[in-house]
Amino acid sequence: MTNTPIRVTVWGENLHEHRSERVRAIYPLGMHETIAAGIRDELGDGVVVGTATLDQTEHGLTEDALGNTDVLTWWGHLGHEQVSDAAVTRVHEHVLSGMGLIVLHSGHESKLFRRLMGTTCSLRWREAVDREVIWKVNPAHPIAEGVPDALVIPRHEMYGEYFDIPQPEELVFISSFSGGEVFRSGCCFIRGTGHIFYFSPGHETYPIYHQPEVRRVIANAIRWVYRPERERRRSVMSPLGWFE
Amino acid sequence: MTNTPIRVTVWGENLHEHRSERVRAIYPLGMHETIAAGIRDELGDGVVVGTATLDQTEHGLTEDALGNTDVLTWWGHLGHEQVSDAAVTRVHEHVLSGMGLIVLHSGHESKLFRRLMGTTCSLRWREAVDREVIWKVNPAHPIAEGVPDALVIPRHEMYGEYFDIPQPEELVFISSFSGGEVFRSGCCFIRGTGHIFYFSPGHETYPIYHQPEVRRVIANAIRWVYRPERERRRSVMSPLGWFE
Amino acid sequence: MTNTPIRVTVWGENLHEHRSERVRAIYPLGMHETIAAGIRDELGDGVVVGTATLDQTEHGLTEDALGNTDVLTWWGHLGHEQVSDAAVTRVHEHVLSGMGLIVLHSGHESKLFRRLMGTTCSLRWREAVDREVIWKVNPAHPIAEGVPDALVIPRHEMYGEYFDIPQPEELVFISSFSGGEVFRSGCCFIRGTGHIFYFSPGHETYPIYHQPEVRRVIANAIRWVYRPERERRRSVMSPLGWFE
Amino acid sequence: MTNTPIRVTVWGENLHEHRSERVRAIYPLGMHETIAAGIRDELGDGVVVGTATLDQTEHGLTEDALGNTDVLTWWGHLGHEQVSDAAVTRVHEHVLSGMGLIVLHSGHESKLFRRLMGTTCSLRWREAVDREVIWKVNPAHPIAEGVPDALVIPRHEMYGEYFDIPQPEELVFISSFSGGEVFRSGCCFIRGTGHIFYFSPGHETYPIYHQPEVRRVIANAIRWVYRPERERRRSVMSPLGWFE
Numbered sequence: 001m002t003n004t005p006i007r008v009t010v011w012g013e014n015l016h017e018h019r020s021e022r023v024r025a026i027y028p029l030g031m032h033e034t035i036a037a038g039i040r041d042e043l044g045d046g047v048v049v050g051t052a053t054l055d056q057t058e059h060g061l062t063e064d065a066l067g068n069t070d071v072l073t074w075w076g077h078l079g080h081e082q083v084s085d086a087a088v089t090r091v092h093e094h095v096l097s098g099m100g101l102i103v104l105h106s107g108h109e110s111k112l113f114r115r116l117m118g119t120t121c122s123l124r125w126r127e128a129v130d131r132e133v134i135w136k137v138n139p140a141h142p143i144a145e146g147v148p149d150a151l152v153i154p155r156h157e158m159y160g161e162y163f164d165i166p167q168p169e170e171l172v173f174i175s176s177f178s179g180g181e182v183f184r185s186g187c188c189f190i191r192g193t194g195h196i197f198y199f200s201p202g203h204e205t206y207p208i209y210h211q212p213e214v215r216r217v218i219a220n221a222i223r224w225v226y227r228p229e230r231e232r233r234r235s236v237m238s239p240l241g242w243f244e
Numbered sequence: 245m246t247n248t249p250i251r252v253t254v255w256g257e258n259l260h261e262h263r264s265e266r267v268r269a270i271y272p273l274g275m276h277e278t279i280a281a282g283i284r285d286e287l288g289d290g291v292v293v294g295t296a297t298l299d300q301t302e303h304g305l306t307e308d309a310l311g312n313t314d315v316l317t318w319w320g321h322l323g324h325e326q327v328s329d330a331a332v333t334r335v336h337e338h339v340l341s342g343m344g345l346i347v348l349h350s351g352h353e354s355k356l357f358r359r360l361m362g363t364t365c366s367l368r369w370r371e372a373v374d375r376e377v378i379w380k381v382n383p384a385h386p387i388a389e390g391v392p393d394a395l396v397i398p399r400h401e402m403y404g405e406y407f408d409i410p411q412p413e414e415l416v417f418i419s420s421f422s423g424g425e426v427f428r429s430g431c432c433f434i435r436g437t438g439h440i441f442y443f444s445p446g447h448e449t450y451p452i453y454h455q456p457e458v459r460r461v462i463a464n465a466i467r468w469v470y471r472p473e474r475e476r477r478r479s480v481m482s483p484l485g486w487f488e
Numbered sequence: 489m490t491n492t493p494i495r496v497t498v499w500g501e502n503l504h505e506h507r508s509e510r511v512r513a514i515y516p517l518g519m520h521e522t523i524a525a526g527i528r529d530e531l532g533d534g535v536v537v538g539t540a541t542l543d544q545t546e547h548g549l550t551e552d553a554l555g556n557t558d559v560l561t562w563w564g565h566l567g568h569e570q571v572s573d574a575a576v577t578r579v580h581e582h583v584l585s586g587m588g589l590i591v592l593h594s595g596h597e598s599k600l601f602r603r604l605m606g607t608t609c610s611l612r613w614r615e616a617v618d619r620e621v622i623w624k625v626n627p628a629h630p631i632a633e634g635v636p637d638a639l640v641i642p643r644h645e646m647y648g649e650y651f652d653i654p655q656p657e658e659l660v661f662i663s664s665f666s667g668g669e670v671f672r673s674g675c676c677f678i679r680g681t682g683h684i685f686y687f688s689p690g691h692e693t694y695p696i697y698h699q700p701e702v703r704r705v706i707a708n709a710i711r712w713v714y715r716p717e718r719e720r721r722r723s724v725m726s727p728l729g730w731f732e
Numbered sequence: 733m734t735n736t737p738i739r740v741t742v743w744g745e746n747l748h749e750h751r752s753e754r755v756r757a758i759y760p761l762g763m764h765e766t767i768a769a770g771i772r773d774e775l776g777d778g779v780v781v782g783t784a785t786l787d788q789t790e791h792g793l794t795e796d797a798l799g800n801t802d803v804l805t806w807w808g809h810l811g812h813e814q815v816s817d818a819a820v821t822r823v824h825e826h827v828l829s830g831m832g833l834i835v836l837h838s839g840h841e842s843k844l845f846r847r848l849m850g851t852t853c854s855l856r857w858r859e860a861v862d863r864e865v866i867w868k869v870n871p872a873h874p875i876a877e878g879v880p881d882a883l884v885i886p887r888h889e890m891y892g893e894y895f896d897i898p899q900p901e902e903l904v905f906i907s908s909f910s911g912g913e914v915f916r917s918g919c920c921f922i923r924g925t926g927h928i929f930y931f932s933p934g935h936e937t938y939p940i941y942h943q944p945e946v947r948r949v950i951a952n953a954i955r956w957v958y959r960p961e962r963e964r965r966r967s968v969m970s971p972l973g974w975f976e
Contacts, residue, residue, distance in 0.1 A: 017336065032347045050965055061812070096851055098628060098897075109967065118850040119828060122860050124965040130972075133424045133731070135405045140586060140681035140715050149406070149730035150424070161418065162393070164828075164965045169658070169899055174428075178422040179972045180377045180394070184418075191851050192896055193628035227628050233896045235854040238860075240911045243621070243638035307903060341559045342605060342651075342872060353723070356712040362606040363584060363679050368722040374728075377975065384925035384959050394975035408584075408680055408721045413655055414901070436609050436652055437872035471872050477652045479597065483668045484618075487865070487882035579780045621912045637894070638912070649867045649906065650881070662893065662916075664908040668865045668882070728793075 005048045006226050009069040010036040011060065013079040014053040016204040017108055023204045031136055031202075034209045035218065037056075039073075041217030054079045071100035071222050074107045075096025075202065081111075088112050091197045096192030097232050103217065105202035108163075116191055117165050123183070124160035128136045132156040132201070141172045142198065143186065143220045151213045157203040166180040167197075168227070173217075175200065188218070188224070192233055195225040249292045250470050253313040254280040255304065257323040258297040261450040267448045275319055275446075278347075278453045279462065286463030298323050305331045314465050315344035318351045319446065325355075332356050340436030341476050344469025346462065349437040349446035352407075357364075359444070360435055361409050366425070368404035374421040376445070378429055385416045387430065387441065387464045395457045401447040403427045410441075417461075419444065430461070432468070436477055439469040493536045496730065497557040498524040499548065501567040502541040504692040511692045516687040519563055519690075523592075523695045527561075530707030540646075542567045549575045559588035559710050561594045562692065567597075576600050585682030585720050588713025590706065593690035596651075601686070604679050605653050611671070612648035620644040620689070622673055629660045631674065631685065631708045637699045645691040647671045653686075663688065673726050674705070676712070680721055683713040737780045738958050741801040742768040743792065746785040748930050748957040755936045763807055763934075766941045767836075767950065771805075774951030781860070782811065786811045793819045793863040803832035803954050806839045807934065813843075820844050828924030832957025835948065837934035845930070848923050849897050853913070856892035862909040864888040864933070866917055873904045875918065875929065875952045881896075883945045889935040891915045897930075905949075918949070924965055927957040 012032030014051030016023045029032050033052045039049050052060025054076075066072075072091065076083065088111045095101045095116065103113045108121045136144045151173075158241050160181030160209040166189070185200040199217060208214055256276030263310050271278050276295045296304025310316075313426045316433075317336065320327065332355045337359065339345045348457050352365045378395040380388045395417075404425030411434070415451045417430030429444040443461060453459070500520030504511045515522050520539045527537050540548025542564075542662060554560075560579065564571065573658045576599045583589045583604060596609045622639040624632045639661075648669030654677070661674030673688040689696050696702055744764030748755045758969045759766050764783045767800040771781050784792025786808075798804075804823065808815065820843045827833045827848065840853045866883040868876045885907075892913030898921070905918030931949060933940050940946055 008892045008976060043928070091277050114851045115847075118848045120965045122965045124968050125972050126972060128972055131424070133426075135426050137407070137428065138403050138411070138678070138685065139406050139719075140678065140717075145310075152731065158970075158971065162383050163381070166898060166921070166923060167415070167773050167901055171411070171415070174426045175416055176424055176426045178424070180375070180420055180422070180975065182379050182418045182420045182426050184381065189898070190628065191898060193508075195628065204907070208569070212303070229628075231627075232895070233852045233854045236856050238856045238858050238890075238892065238913070243636075243640065243912070257920075308650060342626045358601075360606045364721045367720045368724050368726045370728060372727050372728050382922070382961075384922065384927065384961075392975075396975065404725075404726065406721070410654060410677070410679060411657055424731065425726070433654070433874065434870070439727050440873065473872075476873075477610045477650070479609045480612055482612045482646075482648065482669070484614060484616055487668065487884065518845070619912070621914075623914050625893050625895070625916065626899070627894050649869050650871050655870070655903070659899070659903070662906060662914045664912055664914045666912070668863070668908050669912070670865075670867050670906045670908045670914050672869065 005046055006222060007070045008039055008047050008049045008073065008222060009065065009067060010073045012053055012073070013076040014055065015078045026207045031204060032118045032208060035073060038209060038215035039219055039222060041054055042215055043222065047222065050137060054082060058212065059083060059087050063090060065230065066090060066094045066099065069099060071226055073100065073102040073104060074110060074112060076110045077106035080109060083111055088115060092116065094136045095194035095196065098193040098227045098230040100222070100227065101194060101196045102221050102225060103196065103198045105200055108198065116196060119166060120164045123163045124181060126158040128158065128180065129155050130158045130175055130179050132175050134175045136172065137174055138170060138172045141170060142224050143217060145220055147213060153201055153208060153211070155206050156201065156208070159200050189233055193227060193231060195227060197221040197225055207234050207237050248349045249290055251312060252283055252291050252317065252466060253291045253309065254293060254295045254317045255319070255428060256295065256297055257320040258299065259322045270297050270451045275448065277455060279317060279319070282453060282459035283463055283466060286459055287291055287466065289325065292464065295409040299328060301332050303327060305335055307334060310334060310338045312341065313343060315346065315470055317346040317348060318354060318356060319348045320354045321350035324353060327355055332359060336360065339440065341436035342471045342474040344466070344471065345438060345440045346465050346469060347440065347442045360440060361455055363410060364408045367407045369426060370402040370423065372402065373399050374402045374423050377423055378417050378419045378421050380416065381413060381418050382414060382416045387416050387461060389464055391457060392459055397452060397455070399450050400445065400452070403444050437471060437475060439471060441465040441469055491632045493534055493556045494710060495556060496527055496535050496537045496561065497553065498537060498561045498712060499563070500539065500541055501564040501565045502543065519566060519692060519697060523561060523563070526697060527707055527710060528701035529705055531710065538701070542570060547571060547575050551578060554578060554587065557587060559590065559714055561590040561592060562598060562600065563592045564598045565594035568597060571599055576603060580616055582603065583682035583684065586681040586715045586716060586718040589682060589684045590709050590713060591598045591684065591686045593688055596686065604684060607654060608652045611651045612669060614646040614667065616646065617643050618646045618664050618667050620665055622661050622663045624660065626657065626658060626660045627661050629658060630712050631660050631705060633708055634704055641689055641696060641699070642694070643694050646690065647688050681715060681719060683710040683715060685713055695721045736878060737778055738954060739800060739802045740771055740779050740781045740805065740954060741797065742781060742783045742805045743807070743901065744783065744786065745808040747810045752808065758939045763941060765904065765917060767805060767807070770941060770947035771954060773952055774947055775954065777853050780956065786814060789793065791815060791819050793821060795822055796828045798822060798831065799829060803958055805834040805836060806844060807836045807841060809838035812841060815843055815943050820847060824848065827926035828963040830925040830959045832954070833928045833955050834957060835930045836970055840930065848928060851854055851898060851968060852896045854896045858890040858911065859889050862890045862891065862911050864907050865908055866905050868903045868904065869906055870902060870929050873902060875949060877952055878948055879974060885940060885943070887938050888933065888940070896917045925959060925963060927959060929953040929957055949954055955963045
């Protein structure tokens with residue numbers, strides 16, 4: 001109901017891009033820049049999008065940066081253990097206070113996501129050439145808006161069940177892989193006042209963040225996880241009759 | 245905590261068996277008898293299993309029969325509209341009062357299941373020769389006990405999403421099909437004090453209820469849906485201080 | 489993301505208002521008109537609000553009227569059984585297809601709500617003078633936006649647990665009553681593509697729909713249940729490879 | 733289906749008992765011994781119950797002790813920060829692998845519970861003399877078996893909403909307090925294969941763990957959280973066709 005743009009920070013560890021020519025060919029400016037460009041294309045004036053990477057001071061996740069971020073997206077893999085505990089604690093607190101979070105693909109085993117979920121977030125995987133088909137199981141969910149009934153990713157790494165997460169508050173997408181596996185690929189969680197969306201597509205060796213339907217899902221998710229207010233939770237003593 | 249056996253009634257419409265030689269070859273005594281035999285084999289002294297069919301008086305679902313049933317299993321397809329509204333109302337009330345219910349395969353579009361769910365229970369389908377693989381997404385659930393991580397049904401009709409049901413209280417199984425579709429194939433619901441499990445395998449032209457892993461799931465589900473007590477719910481006026 | 493106003497129809501059975509001077513004194517134009525006025529005040533240009541009542545042809549719920557309604561609100565009590573099954577079936581289908589629905593107070597035992605829930609929707613009640621306090625258990629939910637932590641209704645009928653509904657997809661409010669009871673007073677459900685909110689305040693003998701915080705909740709709920717698209721669900725045969 | 737007794741370890745920090753004569757008068761052997769006695773009385777041969785306390789080596793929570801524990805109950809308050817991170821990590825891993833956990837009262841802010849939930853677990857509180865009434869909102873849940881509709885705790889500390897936890901997989905009890913607050917007082921969670929029950933009664937200055945209905949709830953919960961198997965989850969590479 002407001003026209004203030006949503007301030008998005010796209011976080012990428014930006015390691016594969018420097019180590020693999022194949023990845024660099026697909027994402028010459030880094031995966032984070034492609035993800036950011038997709039969000040800008042989809043949401044236009046509705047967002048202001050910046051990026052941050054692992055190699056920056058405090059990984060670009062200072063108190064100040066987080067205070068100016070409404071929605072954070074997270075892609076990490078090789079560098080999970082390089083993210084400092086202090087940064088994870090800061091981001092965790094901001095999420096619980098209402099900052100939106102979108103965790104992408106291999107971010108499932110990041111310190112941040114595991115800390116939010118409280119589980120191992122482990123899964124079955126295979127780096128082969130499976131075709132993934134993403135199906136809507138909650139077609140009226142805002143994150144599924146404008147997404148085809150069967151979203152096909154021609155080539156992808158397999159992520160399969162059992163995916164060790166708490167049962168999502170809302171399950172939006174389930175994927176099949178040509179090898180026969182299934183995966184809960186689009187999952188909504190609420191923690192504190194923070195809204196979290198996990199979306200599994202995005203292996204670095206395929207041009208998945210260039211794919212229009214994938215961009216659409218991420219853009220929808222930004223609107224869904226966004227909350228206008230931020231509030232820290234702590235236990236509060238309430239004397240008898242305080243509300244009267 | 246009791247040794248009283250669970251009283252199970254296996255309901256089958258018993259129509260395909262009389263119309264198709266192919267079905268009769270697989271289920272010479274009717275699907276209901278094969279399902280019942282599987283339950284007896286799995287649960288032994290823990291159950292007393294009877295059967296009922298569409299052609300019986302009141303479809304074998306009299307007030308008396310339901311009063312003596314702890315768990316009802318339901319397989320129907322061609323005869324959905326032949327089931328009288330009065331019988332559906334009776335079964336519905338017993339389920340809400342605590343009778344366990346297991347709805348199998350095409351039972352998803354029965355009057356009974358639709359009335360319990362409040363939705364159309366429609367789905368995507370294809371009568372071809374898909375391979376179905378059933379995956380556990382809640383491995384500690386009692387219904388998944390002893391079930392392999394990947395339960396393969398070599399040939400089956402495809403049932404795919406979107407499956408128009410309320411979000412299940414607990415999702416136990418998700419299936420993939422070789423054609424690429426996925427399906428929430430094992431779903432737990434609680435309605436009133438009644439526990440309900442929907443399990444999608446069981447197209448009549450394949451010997452699915454002879455398969456040991458499928459029998460195991462149904463047996464586990466009987467124990468999960470079983471509740472020792474039955475209680476009718478109605479609105480009750482409670483004067484101030486009634487509980488003191 | 490669009491500026492098209494949401495078309496709201498406020499349905500009221502409009503019986504108490506004609507039978508009780510006390511009710512008429514609070515709601516001289518009928519409860520439905522007060523509810524409608526509150527929605528207009530809160531949402532302004534964002535809505536176009538009409539009303540419909542039991543005594544109209546087809547209770548004002550013709551196929552045409554429903555086709556032109558984005559969100560329906562429902563208050564009924566004495567007249568539950570006077571609502572025709574045909575009208576209930578029509579409204580039910582529209583909800584499953586995406587029309588938003590807000591069920592208020594004694595609407596919990598309407599044919600419509602029971603059909604959507606699949607349960608008895610019975611509860612504990614007492615027509616005395618309890619103070620009700622409504623608490624947020626999901627403070628970041630859009631329906632709780634701008635609502636105080638403790639919303640006090642000075643005098644109200646008691647509605648208490650056990651409330652025989654399916655576990656809500658999202659529980660937003662829980663109430664206490666001065667007699668000691670509790671009640672899940674703000675419950676979100678999704679059925680098909682329809683979004684449903686049940687909100688328990690609104691006994692006819694108290695001026696509850698004049699209370700600003702109550703109006704705010706209803707207005708928030710209208711935005712939450714609204715879906716821009718309407719789609720009928722039915723089972724669909726999908727040949728192998730249909731999505732490729 | 734087995735007669736092997738469930739091995740329960742009742743963990744208590746055992747600090748208030750040594751600092752407050754009032755607490756010692758109620759729990760002369762420590763709260764943990766009263767809780768343990770209640771479990772033995774309720775479940776008899778079905779359990780073997782031991783205890784462990786903060787002052788023991790590794791708080792009595794060695795790898796060996798946890799390996800021989802099927803269900804752990806946890807009461808802590810003053811000593812939350814004295815529990816070593818290493819012990820919390822060990823318990824956390826055992827819970828995710830299938831060890832049952834019951835968290836009591838002020839255990840809501842223990843490191844362990846916060847790590848499992850991923851949230852602050854903060855709440856509203858008041859140390860006054862409220863009457864608490866505990867209501868069943870899922871009457872067929874095994875944890876509610878044999879529990880009265882209104883379980884009255886004559887004097888208790890108030891715990892009120894907003895309670896900052898993830899939405900429970902199953903909500904069993906909601907409490908009211910005479911001051912007007914409400915609280916989700918009986919909450920089921922599944923994390924990994926571990927089943928967790930949070931139950932809020934048990935302030936140290938009242939004889940709550942002597943109360944028969946409270947003992948009954950804890951005994952029911954022990955059976956509900958118990959899982960016969962323990963399995964560590966980790967990501968697993970699955971080659972194409974591995975299940976065939």
